[in-house]
Amino acid sequence: MNDDFDNLIRNAKPAVPAGARARVLEYVGAHGAVASAPAPWRVFLRAAALVLLAVFAGVAAALVSRPETAPAVDPVAQLAADVKALETQVAALERDSLYEQLAGLQAEVAALESSRTDSATALEQVVMAQLEARESREREEWRQRHIEHMRRHYAEEQEATVERLRRDLNLSAEQEKAVRELLTETGKQAEELIGEVYTGRRHRRDPRMHDKFAELANETEKKLAELLNEQQRGRMEGTGIVSAAPEDWAPRSEFRDDTDLDVWTNWINVTRE
Amino acid sequence: MPGQGSNENLLPGPGSTSHSDEFRVLFERYHDAVFRQIALMLGRDSAAAEDVAQETWLRISRSLKTFEGRSGFYAWACRIASNEVKRWWGRNRRPTSLGPEPSEDPGEGRERDELVREALRRIPEEFRQPLLLDLWEGLSVAEISRALGVPEGTVKSRLHRAREKFRQAWQELQ
Numbered sequence: 175m176n177d178d179f180d181n182l183i184r185n186a187k188p189a190v191p192a193g194a195r196a197r198v199l200e201y202v203g204a205h206g207a208v209a210s211a212p213a214p215w216r217v218f219l220r221a222a223a224l225v226l227l228a229v230f231a232g233v234a235a236a237l238v239s240r241p242e243t244a245p246a247v248d249p250v251a252q253l254a255a256d257v258k259a260l261e262t263q264v265a266a267l268e269r270d271s272l273y274e275q276l277a278g279l280q281a282e283v284a285a286l287e288s289s290r291t292d293s294a295t296a297l298e299q300v301v302m303a304q305l306e307a308r309e310s311r312e313r314e315e316w317r318q319r320h321i322e323h324m325r326r327h328y329a330e331e332q333e334a335t336v337e338r339l340r341r342d343l344n345l346s347a348e349q350e351k352a353v354r355e356l357l358t359e360t361g362k363q364a365e366e367l368i369g370e371v372y373t374g375r376r377h378r379r380d381p382r383m384h385d386k387f388a389e390l391a392n393e394t395e396k397k398l399a400e401l402l403n404e405q406q407r408g409r410m411e412g413t414g415i416v417s418a419a420p421e422d423w424a425p426r427s428e429f430r431d432d433t434d435l436d437v438w439t440n441w442i443n444v445t446r447e
Numbered sequence: 448m449p450g451q452g453s454n455e456n457l458l459p460g461p462g463s464t465s466h467s468d469e470f471r472v473l474f475e476r477y478h479d480a481v482f483r484q485i486a487l488m489l490g491r492d493s494a495a496a497e498d499v500a501q502e503t504w505l506r507i508s509r510s511l512k513t514f515e516g517r518s519g520f521y522a523w524a525c526r527i528a529s530n531e532v533k534r535w536w537g538r539n540r541r542p543t544s545l546g547p548e549p550s551e552d553p554g555e556g557r558e559r560d561e562l563v564r565e566a567l568r569r570i571p572e573e574f575r576q577p578l579l580l581d582l583w584e585g586l587s588v589a590e591i592s593r594a595l596g597v598p599e600g601t602v603k604s605r606l607h608r609a610r611e612k613f614r615q616a617w618q619e620l621q
Binding site for chain 1: 474478479482483486487493496497500501504505508510512513514515518523526556559560561563564567573578579582583597598601604610613614617
C-alpha cells in the first residue's frame with residue numbers, strides 16, 4: 175500500500191522548466207547580490223573616499239609648491255591627519271549604516287530560529303516517547319484480548335475437530351484422549367506465537383511468522399499420524415486438522431473496530447514480507 | 448539532483464574562499480528541490496514559481512553570511528521560500544480556495560497529480576519536507592538528515608508519520 179502511495183507522489187513531481195537555473199542566476203547577478211559582493215553604497219563610499227583623497231593630495235601639493243609665504247604647517251603631516259580623519263569617517267559610516275544594522279538583526283533572527291528548531295526537536299522526542307509508552311500499553315491490552323478470543327474459540331473448534339475425527343476415523347477412547355491432548359498442546363503453542371506478535375514494535379516483528387504457523391500445523395499433523403493405525407492414516411490424509419495460516423487464528427468480526435483492524439492488518443502485512 | 452550519491456557537507460569545506468563559492472555550490476545542489484517546494488506551495492504555473500524562486504535565491508545570497516549552519520541549509524532555504532510565497536500571495540490576490548490549477552490539457556493523470564499535490568499541501572511542512580526529499584529528490588535518510596539538520600532517527604519517524612498523514616489527506620480528498 176505504501177508503495178502505491180509512493181508511486182503516486184513520485185508521479186506528481188513538478189517539472190523544473192528548462193533554463194530556470196540560468197535565469198535565476200542571471201537575476202541574482204543583475205541585482206548585485208551574489209553573497210559577499212560589495213553593496214553599491216559601499217562601492218560609492220570607497221570611490222568618494224578616493225576622490226577626496228585626490229583632492230586633498232592636490233591641495234597638499236599646491237601648499238608644498240607655494241613660496242615662503244605658506245603657513246608654517248608641515249604639509250605632509252597635515253595630509254596624513256586628513257587621511258586619518260577621512261578613514262575614521264568612512265569607518266563610522268560603515269559601522270552605523272542601516273545595512274550593517276540589518277545584517278546584525280538578521281544574525282539574531284537566524285540564531286533565534288535555530289534555537290526554535292532545537293526546542294521543536296526536543297519536544298518531538300518527548301511526544302514520541304509518550305506515544306511509544308502508550309503504544310506499549312495498548313499492545314499489552316490487544317495481546318490479552320487476542321489470547322482471550324483464541325481460548326474461547328479454539329476450545330469450541332478443538333471439540334468439533336475431535337468429534338469429526340472420532341466419527342470419520344473411528345477413534346478408540348485412548349486415541350481420542352491422546353488427540354485431545356495433542357490439540358491442547360498445539361493451541362498453547364499457537365498462543366505463544368500470537369503472543370510474540372505483540373512483544374516487539376511493529377517493524378521488529380518476526381517476518382517468518384507464517385513459516386512458524388505452517389511448521390506448527392505440519393508438526394501437529396505428523397504427531398496425529400503417529401497416534402493412528404495404518405488404515406486410519408490412509409483415511410485421514412489431507413484432512414488438515416490445524417490451519418497453517420495465521421490469519422485463521424486472527425480475531426474475526428467482533429475485533430473489527432478501527433484500532434484492532436489496524437493492528438491486525440499491520441501484522442499480516444509485516445509477516446507476509 | 449541535490450546530494451545524490453555523495454557524502455558532501457552542506458557548506459563547502461575550509462578550502463572554499465568566499466560566500467560566492469558557497470552560494471554557487473548550494474545553488475547547484477538545491478535549486479531543483481527548492482523550486483519544486485515553491486511550485487507545490489504555490490499550486491500555480493511554473494512562471495509564477497520561477498518568479499518566487501528568483502526572489503528566494505536573491506534573498507538567500509544576501510543572507511548567506513548570517514547562516515550559521517545550526518539547522519540544515521535546505522530547511523533554512525525552505526523557510527525563506529515560504530516567506531517569499533506569502534509575499535507573492537500578498538501581491539497577487541489569493542483565491543478563496545486553493546484548488547487545482549486550470550489546465551489546458553485536463554487529462555485524468557494530470558487531475559490525479561493535482562489531487563496528490565493538494566494532499567501533500569495538507570501535510571505539515573516538517574513532515575512534508577523529508578517525504579519530498581525522499582520521493583522527489585531521491586535522497587537517503589543520512590542525506591535528508593544533513594539537509595534538514597535533524598537526527599536520522601527523527602527523519603525516519605517523520606517519514607513514517609508523513610506517509611500516514613498523506614494517506615489520511617488522500618482519503619479525505621477521494
